[in-house]
Amino acid sequence: MSELFTASSYHSILCSDFPPFLHDYLQLPLLTRLKGVGLLCGTDWTELFHNQFFYSRFDHSLGVALIVWNFTHDKKQTLAGLLHDVSTRAFSHVTDFRNGDALTQESSEDINASLIDNDKELSLLLKRDGLTPNDVDDYHRYPVADNPCPGLSADRLEYMYPSGAALCGQWTIDEVRKNYSHVCLLVNEQGQPELGFDDEEAALDYTKRFTNIALLLQHNEDKIAMQLLADVVSRAIKCSFICEDDLFSLTEQELIERFDSFASQKKDIVFTRLHKTFRTMKEVKHTQRALDGHYCVSLAVKKRYVIPLVKQKDGSALRISDCNGEAKKIISDFLSYSDSPYGCVCIAQ
DSSP: OOOOOOOOHHHHHSSSSSSTHHHHHTTTTHHHHGGGBBBTTTTTGGOOOOOOOBBBBBHHHHHHHHHHHHHHHOHHHHHHTTTTTTTTOOOTTTTHHHOOOOOTTOOOGHHHHHHHHHHHHHHHHHHTTTOHHHHHHGGGGGGGTTSSSOOHHHHHHHHHHHHHHHHHHOHHHHHHHHTTTTEEEEOOTSEEEEEESSHHHHHHHHHHHHHHHHHHTSSHHHHHHHOOOOHHHHHHHHTTTOOOTTTHSOOHHHHHHHHHHHHTTTTTHHHHHHHHHHHOOOOOEEESSSTTTTEEOOOOOOOOOOEEEEEEEOOOOEEGGTTHHHHHHHHHHHOOOOOOEEEEEEOOO
């Protein structure tokens, strides 16, 4: 019987020697708040999706830190990875959809550095470790933690394993263990360190599975779930059911419970219908135009993909698309994919 996919079992694969200095950082309210924020952007709360388990932004942040530590043993880079999502509100990238930023999904990062720079408890821990907030307030500085698409970074590597496992059982713990054992540190075309694979088959396997999950995020089902929840949240704020700060202070479960209560009281019929539609929808119609009596979206969203490096016999590294024809086609097909112009669901009454 396959081992259950849990955050602890997964994290033990990412780094076998857990760095003791992280323990105190993991108690910071700045980070513990993220335990109530899901990685999968609100899809845990609709019947349209059947997520197999809840994986939090806290779990993701720790996972990124463990990968960075595993390959660098550098405190600055590790802590920058740990703190890279502290500005994430409830429902994660739904905030970007509220801000009209479905294409880049970066608008929620705007205050990340400010939160890090102004957290007094964090500053004390950093001082103890001989670091400053400036050392850790931007993980984009550290290419192992983050790098431009389509490079493979700790952030991208980490989130696609549990995303695939939760969304559709794409990865088991045993499969992650086998695949991750082939991850290594290489040098990319710009002379920068970048995560890659020491085995072409492992790189191809990761590319296939990453792309399968990335395709799900291009489907109208994902687009409609995120935009509809964005509209639910915006309407709740407009009706004063919640305020913007509640997206920082309340967990997703607490917010959903409030929304359920407000909807049942029918204090605002627009909110009630939007929220009920989000909670109960089971099927999306793929259409060429918007349908009457339906909630419809027509969106271009961020394409998440990687073209990982593969270590060659001479020690150099090539993108898998440059050394494997199957991978090249998989990536090309993904980049050219588009769902139907509209996704529509019947509005609940």
